Amino acid sequence: MNVSFDRHELSTILNVYGRKVASGDWRDYAIDMLKxxxxxxxxxxxxxxxxxxxxxxxxxxxxxxxxxxxxxxxQVLKRGHELAQVLKVLDGDISLVK
Incomplete structure (x- = not known):
């Protein structure tokens, strides 16, 4: 059986994703459910x-x-037991180095 995000986890992720799409930072996403x-x-x-x-x-x-x-x-930017806490790293101003 594959691992998946439950409804609450997906809602939490999509909340952050929606804010970043609205601000023009992100454009698309994909979900993979692997073993x-x-x-x-x-x-x-x-x-x-x-x-x-x-x-x-x-x-x-x-x-x-x-x-x-x-x-x-x-590189792992943040890890933890609480999804909402881990996602806070995405709310900051993260600059990508090319």
Missing amino acids: DRAVFSIFKRASEMPVFRVEKDPSLRRKQGQYRVVGQNG
Whole structure:
């Protein structure tokens, strides 16, 4: 069985996503439900690599937390047990280095 985001988790993610779309920062998203994790990928343009990924990995639930935000270069920007807390890293002014 694949890992997925539940309704509440998806609502929390889409709330942040909607604010960023309204401000013109983001444009598209994709959801992948894999065997070991669920991934919500965020794009600035549809043809690009994702600028951020919100990942849920239940195998890390008892360790550092099952939620994490990963940057475009693969660096973990924030991880934790509470999704809303982890997503706060996306509300700040994050500058992407090219």
